[in-house]
Amino acid sequence: MDVLSDAVAAMRNGRAHSSRTRFTAPWGVRFAPFAGAGFHVVLQGTCWVLPTRGEPVRLGVGDLVLLPHGRAHGLADAPTTPLRDAGDPGSLPPAPPPDGDPAATVLLCGAYLLDRARPHPLLTELPEVVHLSSRVGAHPELRTVLDLLGAELDHPREGSTGIVPALLDTLLLYALRAWHEEQARHRTATGWARALRDPAVAASLRAIHRDPAHPWTVASLGAVAGLSRSPFARRFTALVGRPPLAYLTWWRMTLAAQLLRADDRPVARVAEQVGYTSEYAFSKAFRRAYDTSPGRYRRAPS
Template sequence: MDVVSDAISAVRVGSPSSNRLRVSGDWCVRLPPYEGAGFHVVLSGACLLLPDGGGDPVTLGPGDVVLLPHGTGHVLADATAGAAGARRAAVPFEEVRDADVRLPGSGPEVELLCGKYRLDRSRAHPLMAELPRVVHLPHRIGAHPELRTAVDLLARELDERRPGACLALPSLLDLLLIYLVRAWMTEAETGAWPAVLNDPVTTAALRALHSDPAAPWTAGRLAAEAGVSRATLARRFAALVGRPPMAYLTWWRLTLAAARLRDSRAPLATVARETGYGSPYALSHAFSREFGITPGRYRDLRAS
């Protein structure tokens, strides 16, 4: 596994959901805050996105994709709406989803794919935590071709509803999330993690740790994997990632253990072996110190 894949996998829960919205006239709908990430794909037309808590309206055009990675509540409205009026007049999204809604007014038809990813934020990887409230990726010829292909395939599946669509749509939505995170990292002008993954030494160390987190890593072995001295690795890794390499490994192992406990009924001995702990007792001790709760109690609470 690579860092981006692991960062997404660690917080993903269940399957994404989506609804198609086709609306025209003077319209505005509200989507409340969500314990996950929301997204919109503009299949045709144009509209406004107004995030809760202030911030400039975001104009969305045909082919645009927007991700709200922290589940920020927001309003969607026709492109001619005023921000203040739209926020006051917005109706719940549930009243219009999966429907053709034609309201009075001159606004042209807009078609969107709106959806949500379920996320467990309790151990979010710092890469995911660093994403801004709104990630807007306008449609630009030649930019992010894999993202554009995913959008085109989504539109086609929605239009034709061919055999296998029930499996194809969730898979394409999973791809969409990956491509959105990749595209943000490519375009981000600030932020630690785009810089982290552009540094060859730190990236080599992270790739090694994520490829085999259960291995008996030492600072010397990891430095050799990255092709530098222990001092160089420690300095560069800590400066970019925010913690020393071995501290990051401990944090990541416990994050993996928490995800395994949440998503499976594997015995504690299996979870310990998979995450680099020599015994269930060693994992339980480290887990309790980090989370303030035993692994068994954590699993029970996550299952309830």
């Protein structure tokens, strides 16, 4: 798997949900904080997203906003309109059949449940509001997914129960990809937006994610990146935010936690799958990361 897909998979918890809603001015809704990421897409009309911190953002037809940290926010026809409580972004009632009102605002809203106990830095460094514009020619793949999702919600048929969650998962990945690609085009891009586009660092990250059990060293990762040991370590640390082997250990422990909760495979097998030949060494590393033993972690409520 690639780094972006892995990062999302590591945090996903349960199925995404969405609804299509229509509002007639004046209107305003307040979304409470929730354990996930929310999104809103404007299908007709305009509106404003009102973050807890920062300035209001105006949205036009085709615009998408992702609220990656699940923070409270509002949506309204104008920044000054009073807000009423609405739960999380996927809890709005479905839109009634179209009434032909050209002044109405039609939104596609949804929410992803995420486990924030061990968030991937690729997602935690995102801003409070990720705004992807609908300008002509921008993000055509994202537009295609939105069109497909809207069609399934408008006219559910056989297979829609499986298609809609799959499209929601695809939408999240396309939105994250689009944002990181936009950031990488700026010369001032830093962190993961730049790391994913840096040939050397990206190559080493892909190697770690492709084979986390491999006995990687800084030198062998540097060879994958095409750099000598010291320049590679400096470059990786500057962009990823931690040294190469520290990130490798962090990712191994993240995978181990997933494997322990996935089924009842022996702890020794989990240790082997994430690169530990000794169950004792694995348990010690796991306890450092989670402050509990692998067995107790497995038995604890998720």
